[in-house]
Amino acid sequence: MNARIVRLTYVATALIFVLVVMTTYWQTWAAPGLADRQDNSVKRVAEFTIDRGLIFSFEPRKRLARNREREIDGKTLFFRRYPQGALTAHVVGYSTVGRSRTGLERSLNDYLTGATGNLSTLVDKALDELRGRPVQGNDVVTTLDLEGQQVAMDELGTRCGAVFAFDPRTGNVLVMASSPSFDPNLVEESFERISRITADCRPAAPLVNRASDGLYVPGSTFKVITASAALESKEFTPDSTFVDPGYCTVYGKRVNNFDTSSPFGTITLENALAYSVNSVFCNVGLKLGAKAILAQARRFGFYVRPPLETPVDERAPSGLYRNGELYVPAHDSDVDAGRMAFGQERMLVTAQQMAMVAGAIGVRGRLMETQVVDRIVAPNGRVVTRSRPTLVRRAVSKETAQAVARMMRLAVERGTGTAAQIPGYSVGGKTGTGETGIPGSNTTWFIAFASRDEESPAELAIAVVLERQSGTGGTTAAPIARAVMEAILSSTRENP
């Protein structure tokens, strides 16, 4: 019988060995994956014992998120407060016990809790733990311009929409405003007050970051991309002339200009962009084909989530959508290139993406990675990471960029975007009015860049989008863009 008992011993030993292996698996191999899960309340609550890193704006330097200590059952817990309230709610997000996290609070959680970083951060953390002190997280300094952000939120008011502004030379995000907003201080205890927020659109959806996650019909702002594709194809020049009949025939159907009362007659491509002539772009689109235009859109960053430090699911990729999914046409004939060329045809874009388009045109074709974090600083003052300007790619050639920039400047000088003129600066912009089919419910746009003069690269690029407007992009969105740009440019002039 002894040989069998020895075998049973092996089996029993193996059973317990399996337990050791499984414990090791969950505590080492699988632990990071579990820690990232949204429903991991254990980890989430555990992290409230950490003296979480603060979040700052760049200019003026103010605290966007701070901690309030509370003693519960002999434990010191750190709860979040957001001194700026609704102003930066979407970028900063919130960190709560009950409703998990959003925004930078979520995506930078490992830094804010001191869980990542280099060896010395980890050693500091381990020493804090051994001494029984609260672990201190790393502080985050964002690139946000708080005055510009305030102007953007004031200008948006009760309207639903978004403003995204950044420095196209570095990619640093200056304004990321989404309206309606919410007070993140209310999320934990009076969430019902947030769910009661109303605005000029329904549902108001205050929690959605419309600047990076709101998908809108681009309207005529898409003509910037069509114009870029046209010039890159070498088949057109800014001086290519067209005869505008006031409409364009697509598959036997007439596509009218926004205002068909007075056809422009003979017009150059340059003026067609300045005055936003649909028929011209319709014909350019038909000539280029959908795939060539989409290829250009991709070079501007379409079809991938635009880069930013916020969580992946708070940023939407721009492109053609079908049944709620990104859609890549296999053949030119799958998409109506004529309608797409001036921004209809199930093309959906975000404010962030369109600001990136304007920015790339403003800095001679160089598409930079947008970034909202300037640096992350350890408790001892040492900089853990510092962001650097990163080139995504050249979206268009220098010549094309300069030609399209000239067209956009023309649009602000004497075209549809005159409301965005800023004294002392050379502004190039493009209006957009996306018709949703319901009167008084247009999506209006203005995208723009601003430089000191026509020769120097743009210092600022912006996209403004508004929902449910009765006016056009030139009358509704362009004034907002001007006000925000003026606020940012005046502060940078004071602090060059």
Place this chain on the structure above:
Amino acid sequence: MSARSRELVGIVVAGLIAGAALASVAIARDAEVSAGAATYGALFLGLYLAAHVVVRRTVPFADGALLPLAAVLTAFGLALNYRLDPDDAARQALWVVIGVGVLVGTLIVLRHDYRVLESYRYLFGVAAVVLLLLPSVPGLGERVNGVRLWVHVGPLQFQPGELAKLCLIVFLAGYLREKREVLAQGRLKDFGPLLAIWGAAMLVIVQTNDLGSALLVFGIFLAMLYAATGRALYVGAGLALFVAGAAVLYDALDRVRERVTVWLHPWTDEPVYCALNGRLELRQDCASYQLVKSLYSIANGGFGGTGLGRGTFTSTDGSELIPYLRTDFIYSAIAQELGLIGAAGLLLCCLLFVVRGMRVALRAEDGFSKLLAAGLTFGFALQTFVIVGGVLRAVPLTGITLPFVSYGGTSIVVNFLLLALLLLVSNRANAPR
């Protein structure tokens, strides 16, 4: 060093571990070593020293490692219960005292020859079946969490499944010792009682929905059958029967199906039907809530753990994050606060207990003693595997206790009884002739 001297040293070490753990919890909670913690520590050491004295008198040749290992395991349990709820720790401590009392009593009563048990084998067999089915008797059983495990008799309540396990092992040791030659020949009519046990195990699942106890009982039965007959074929056939029976029940019983579904797919991306509230919910928010939260607790421990008293088991408003933490999920609390090091240490203690127990079986001379010790030890190992494996998602989760560690009176007392039997067998095997 003699076995008794080693036992004494081991108990002192276990006492130091318990004292350090309780002090650590007290410091984490109140920043000072409270009187309560010190009392528990002293009580713990005194209790086991008393047990040691009785062991020295009654079973002087018994294995010297078993009692200290049990002491360390109860130290884990007491420290964790003290950390989670000091009131429960007082009750748990009381049960440990009663358990040691039962150990001492058993040793004294059976010190001359425990083999009298063999002559009552059928009584034990009947008792096992009755105990297993007791919770499903109307008026006695109480359904907790969909599983009938508890029996109420007046103010007393206990889990008869734990005791049934022990009775079954005694019965099987006697029965298999008697019948092992004929069983090895494979005559069909001799399998009647064994098939009856299989049937009883299946009936237990149906009646009480308690997959864990059925698995445990049947696993012990197969292991002892193999040790007695040496026929691997029986084990294979038995396993096949069990799997077939479980598969039929899987279709028939929602409870079993749910346990298996939760085991295979604890997380869903889309809401699924939730039987608890009849709405569509993510499974991690409904059926697999306990398991998933327990895994989060384990993962939060990491390599070194958070430290005793510093783990996260409650939300900031004091509400529980992990249900059934002190009983079914005590292991996930240990794994969080003591980390991989502590959890592996606990498992190592279990492993040593198993190895020592099997050594007792190897050294025993008669078939009954061998089968008894092997069955008791294998039962201990299998029970550890079923509950900890369930918590670790290695097998479907079932609500049975972790021997010596989990909060629960019946479990503690029965495991001390198991320890007493092992010591008795060991004493006889080692005794000079």
